[in-house]
Amino acid sequence: xxxxxxxxxxxxxxxxxxxxxxxxxxxxxxxxxxxxxxxxxxxxxxxxxxxxxxxxxxxxxxxxxxxxxxxxxxxxxxxxxxxxxxxxxxxxxxxxxxxxxxxxxxxxxxxxxxxxxxxxxxxxxxxxxxxxxxxxxxxxxxxxxxxxxxxxxxxxxxxxxxxxxxxxxxxxxxxxxxxxxxxxxxxxxxxxxxx
Numbered sequence: 130x131x132x133x134x135x136x137x138x139x140x141x142x143x144x145x146x147x148x149x150x151x152x153x154x155x156x157x158x159x160x161x162x163x164x165x166x167x168x169x170x171x172x173x174x175x176x177x178x179x180x181x182x183x184x185x186x187x188x189x190x191x192x193x194x195x196x197x198x199x200x201x202x203x204x205x206x207x208x209x210x211x212x213x214x215x216x217x218x219x220x221x222x223x224x225x226x227x228x229x230x231x232x233x234x235x236x237x238x239x240x241x242x243x244x245x246x247x248x249x250x251x252x253x254x255x256x257x258x259x260x261x262x263x264x265x266x267x268x269x270x271x272x273x274x275x276x277x278x279x280x281x282x283x284x285x286x287x288x289x290x291x292x293x294x295x296x297x298x299x300x301x302x303x304x305x306x307x308x309x310x311x312x313x314x315x316x317x318x319x320x321x322x323x324x
Contacts, residue, residue, distance in 0.1 A: 132148040132149070133148075135148040135151065135152075136148045139151055142208075144208065144211055144212065146211050150211075151207065151211065154207040154210055154211055155203055155204065155207045157207075168190050169188045169189075169190070170188040170189070170190075173188070202278070205278055205281075205282070206278050209251060209277060209278055209281050210244065210249065212251075212252040213241075213244075213249035213250055213251050213252060214249070214250045214252060214255070215247055215248070215249065215250075216230045216231060216234075216247065216248050216250070219239070219250045219255070222255055222258070223255065223258065223259050223260060224258070230248075230250070231248070234248060234250075237268055237269065238260075238264075238265050238268065239254060239260065239264075239268075240254065240268060240271070240277075240280070242277055251277060251280070251281050251284075253281055253284045253285055253301050256305055261301060261304050261305065262304050262305065262307065262310075263304045263308075263309075263310030263313065264304065264310075266310035266311065266313075266314055267300070267304070267310050267313045267314050267317055269314075270313075270314040270315070270317040270318045271283075271317045271320065272317075272318075272320050272321050274321065275320055275321050279320065279321070280320070283300065283316075283317065283320055284299060284300045284301045285299045285300075285301055286299055287299050287302075288300060288303075288316055290312065290316060291303040291308065291312060291313070291316070293306045293308070300313040300316065300317070
């Protein structure tokens with residue numbers, strides 16, 4: 130794909146980043162998120178490999194023509210980082226002072242992570258001109274041991290238990306439509322627990 134084609138895709142997706150900047154984000158995410166170990170079985174002892182194989186997991190190396198399943202995660206991580214707001218951007222978006230945003234982060238009324246010397250706040254937390262309705266009721270239920278990407282995927286992926294107009298919607302869409310935040314909180318509490 131040419132640089133111009135990539136910039137067109139990024140623009141259609143609403144990402145305000147050049148192709149070079151995006152590729153840099155992808156490269157950075159790939160370095161942080163992927164193991165240099167190409168052989169998945171190498172991470173385990175012989176006993177662990179046998180136990181995993183007995184449960185049906187395939188620990189063979191990818192063939193040269195197989196797509197690397199890590200690529201999607203790397204791309205999602207790059208988009209999450211690129212679309213995240215700085216403290217100043219979040220403050221301008223909802224019309225408050227930057228100190229209020231930092232205060233909300235400290236009180237767990239907004240979530241974010243430190244990156245390159247400053248806070249980054251996932252964009253899914255915000256509506257048109259304010260914080261997502263009901264967010265403060267949901268955030269305490271989001272597990273703190275889960276990566277930002279897992280939480281972002283939860284908040285932006287349709288859930289069978291949340292319907293608007295007869296179709297499943299994401300927790301974010303549910304809250305924007307005025308849905309009960311307690312329903313989202315109950316679902317959020319199950320993130321990371323075995324099904």
